[in-house]
Amino acid sequence: MNEPVHMVDEELIRSCLSGDRNAQKVLFDKYTRRMMGICMRYAPSREEAEDMLQEGWIKVFRNLHSFRFEGSAEGWIKRIMVNTCLETLRKNKKMANQVELDDVYESVYTEINSADFMSAKELLKLIHKLPSGYRTVFNLFAIEGYSHKEIAAMLSITENTSKSQYSRARMHLQRMLLLENA
Amino acid sequence: MREQNIEKLFKDTFSNFEADVNPSVWSNIEQGLPASPQHIPGSSPVAKPSGFFGKISLNTIVLVAAISATIIGTTLYFSSQKPTSQNILAQQVQAQPQVMKDNSIAVSKAAPVTSLSNAPVGGSKNVAEKQTAAKAKEKVYLNQPPRQAPSEAKTENVSNANSVQVSVEKPSSPEPVNVVAPQHTSSSLQKMAIENNQQQASKTSALPSVENPVATAAPSNKVPATHEATPGSEEQFHFFVPNVFTPNGDGLNDNLKPVSNYNVKEYELTIFDRYGFEIFKSKDIDFSWDGKLKNGEEATEAVYVYIIKLVDFNDEEHNYMGYVALLK
Numbered sequence: 001m002n003e004p005v006h007m008v009d010e011e012l013i014r015s016c017l018s019g020d021r022n023a024q025k026v027l028f029d030k031y032t033r034r035m036m037g038i039c040m041r042y043a044p045s046r047e048e049a050e051d052m053l054q055e056g057w058i059k060v061f062r063n064l065h066s067f068r069f070e071g072s073a074e075g076w077i078k079r080i081m082v083n084t085c086l087e088t089l090r091k092n093k094k095m096a097n098q099v100e101l102d103d104v105y106e107s108v109y110t111e112i113n114s115a116d117f118m119s120a121k122e123l124l125k126l127i128h129k130l131p132s133g134y135r136t137v138f139n140l141f142a143i144e145g146y147s148h149k150e151i152a153a154m155l156s157i158t159e160n161t162s163k164s165q166y167s168r169a170r171m172h173l174q175r176m177l178l179l180e181n182a
Numbered sequence: 183m184r185e186q187n188i189e190k191l192f193k194d195t196f197s198n199f200e201a202d203v204n205p206s207v208w209s210n211i212e213q214g215l216p217a218s219p220q221h222i223p224g225s226s227p228v229a230k231p232s233g234f235f236g237k238i239s240l241n242t243i244v245l246v247a248a249i250s251a252t253i254i255g256t257t258l259y260f261s262s263q264k265p266t267s268q269n270i271l272a273q274q275v276q277a278q279p280q281v282m283k284d285n286s287i288a289v290s291k292a293a294p295v296t297s298l299s300n301a302p303v304g305g306s307k308n309v310a311e312k313q314t315a316a317k318a319k320e321k322v323y324l325n326q327p328p329r330q331a332p333s334e335a336k337t338e339n340v341s342n343a344n345s346v347q348v349s350v351e352k353p354s355s356p357e358p359v360n361v362v363a364p365q366h367t368s369s370s371l372q373k374m375a376i377e378n379n380q381q382q383a384s385k386t387s388a389l390p391s392v393e394n395p396v397a398t399a400a401p402s403n404k405v406p407a408t409h410e411a412t413p414g415s416e417e418q419f420h421f422f423v424p425n426v427f428t429p430n431g432d433g434l435n436d437n438l439k440p441v442s443n444y445n446v447k448e449y450e451l452t453i454f455d456r457y458g459f460e461i462f463k464s465k466d467i468d469f470s471w472d473g474k475l476k477n478g479e480e481a482t483e484a485v486y487v488y489i490i491k492l493v494d495f496n497d498e499e500h501n502y503m504g505y506v507a508l509l510k
Contacts, residue, residue, distance in 0.1 A: 021212070024215070025208065028208055028211070032203050032207070032208075033200035033201060033202070033203055034198065034199070034200050036200065036201040036202070036203045037196065037198075037199035037200045037201045038199075039201075040199075040201045041196060041199070049201075050203075050204055050207055053203065053207055054207050054210050054211055054214070057207075057211045058211055058214040058215060061211070061215050062215070091432065092432070120195045120196065120199050123191070123192060123195050123196070124196075124199075127192075138192075142188070142189045142192050142193060143192055143193050143196045143197065145193075170188055170189075173188055173192075174188055177188070
């Protein structure tokens with residue numbers, strides 16, 4: 001099932017490499033919505049997510065020659081996106097280890113519609129309410145599926161920090177969800 | 183309970199999550215990418231050098247090749263035949279006294295005679311023979327060492343000889359061109375040689391770059407034109423102080439910079455903290471507040487008060503007071 005997709009991607013990327021602007025656009029159109037979804041999870045706002053997306057795509061096209069056609073193109077692009085997001089967050093000094101704001105929590109409980117089913121949009125809202133550091137670790141661990149060890153290396157924090165940030169984030173989300181469904 | 187399902191909930195929701203993308207993102211990306219290299223391959227019709235440049239480059243390459251061959255030939259010849267060269271010269275001078283009136287004629291006449299270029303050099307020497315035969319001999323000697331700098335008259339002769347040779351000896355090797363030609367030739371010839379080098383280089387690296395100078399020259403000529411079209415002539419003085427700045431070292435709004443549309447004659451900015459203590463003062467509009475206290479420490483995130491007194495270009499006094507938020 002995956003085979004033809006990869007074949008298509010491979011051809012696409014080869015024409016991108018030869019500098020075909022149209023092929024670049026096709027590749028962009030194919031994955032950009034999904035990548036935007038990733039950026040939205042990491043960025044505190046839509047504007048910043050768009051900046052990350054843009055930055056990430058430029059990196060993708062600049063480094064396309066280093067794609068080895070081994071894994072899926074999407075996975076490769078996704079990894080670049082996530083790294084771009086982390087880099088941007090680091091640049092903006094909104095990184096994990098700086099967040100220790102237990103007071104922020106209160107504002108978190110407002111304006112969530114109570115419904116058993118929660119749309120991605122609403123969950124995204126919850127994610128955005130997390131402090132940036134929690135959000136980053138939660139994204140990396142729960143959704144991207146990195147290990148705490150990997151996360152520690154990526155964010156240059158200790159493994160324990162990653163674990164504690166994650167459990168706090170999780171607790172946080174849980175409380176929000178409970179409150180939501182109460 | 184939900185506890186175990188949080189990861190699942192989020193993972194399921196977001197593993198294929200998509201979000202709308204602003205269409206402007208692509209155009210921004212396009213700008214961030216290097217210009218489309220579609221035209222680089224030589225097979226593209228665009229890459230073909232247009233007639234004039236193509237001819238020039240071909241001709242000049244041949245020219246340089248011929249020049250170098252001539253110079254090498256002459257130096258080799260004269261260094262190997264010092265004693266006899268004078269006699270030969272003298273003979274040639276007598277044999278062809280009127281040849282040098284026209285170089286092209288000289289070529290056509292001299293070409294069949296020589297395979298290794300002594301006749302054209304001799305022919306060029308004919309010009310010099312209008313002075314004295316003895317001097318001509320001296321010049322011949324002077325030309326022997328390849329690296330000796332020639333005088334004005336000599337360089338003329340050499341360049342004549344070279345230009346004469348060009349159309350004669352096309353199939354000579356282009357290798358030594360870059361080394362020999364500039365040392366022996368007059369300035370105009372050097373220029374040509376340099377042009378040749380450039381064109382050779384561009385020819386070997388990428389064909390379209392022959393055309394590129396034209397393509398890039400055109401837009402750069404247009405740029406000033408757009409700049410000229412903005413002479414604002416309103417006499418109103420405007421002054422603007424941002425109400426927030428972010429001295430976090432990211433290069434964006436790191437300083438509090440008031441902006442005015444005209445130069446100010448006098449200027450004084452004072453910043454106070456919320457207790458009314460003066461923490462910054464500047465008398466130069468270009469010396470803006472970087473968010474540091476007088477002792478060099480960074481001011482905390484807060485709202486500060488500024489008072490600005492200035493005299494504008496009309497000698498009118500203005501006082502501004504307001505609040506600025508410092509964020510990091």
